[in-house]
Amino acid sequence: MMITRTTARTRFTAVSAVLVGLGFSLAACSGGGGLDGTYYAEDVNGTSNLGQLVVNGDDVTHNEYKCDAVYTKADVESTGQFSDDQSQITWITIGDDERNERTGTEALSTTDDTITLGDKAYVRGGSDAGKVMLDKHRAEECD
Structure with missing residues (x-):
């Protein structure tokens, strides 16, 4: 049972990190913004x-x-x-x-x-x- 929770928690953390990174990448590609x-x-x-x-x-x-x-x-x-x-x-x-x-x-x-x-x-x-x-x-x- 402990291994399943740890695996699920690790996957969740990895997926969250990827989504956050993707969000920053998309924001950087959207143009403008910093000078607004x-x-x-x-x-x-x-x-x-x-x-x-x-x-x-x-x-x-x-x-x-x-x-x-x-x-x-x-x-x-x-x-x-x-x-x-x-x-x-x-x-x-x-x-x-x-x-x-x-x-x-x-x-x-x-x-x-x-x-x-x-x-x-x-x-x-x-x-x-x-x-x-x-x-x-x-x-x-x-x-």
Whole structure:
């Protein structure tokens, strides 16, 4: 009887370990995820005092940010997608605003709390630097 319980327990542990490992593998292959969130940068391409970059998986949206809301007018919104290795964004829809310089494919680099496009670093909204940037923007631009 003792051997049967030990064998069953060993099999259960082995199966559990395989399932957990499989779950991690599938999560790693699903793309995006680690960069998901909202990022901000000051004075973006001359189009806004504060730019907002929203990452959701492989999809990226860029808008102007005004006080506590996204300025979603179609002519200032750009949408794009990350390359498979997340080293570039290909802009798919580019706002009609003539000041918008987002075209084609743009190289990027990332850290835990920043996405850098060209010479502009976007900081994660929930980070200390992001909170400082939002507070400064609200103090200078909002009533």
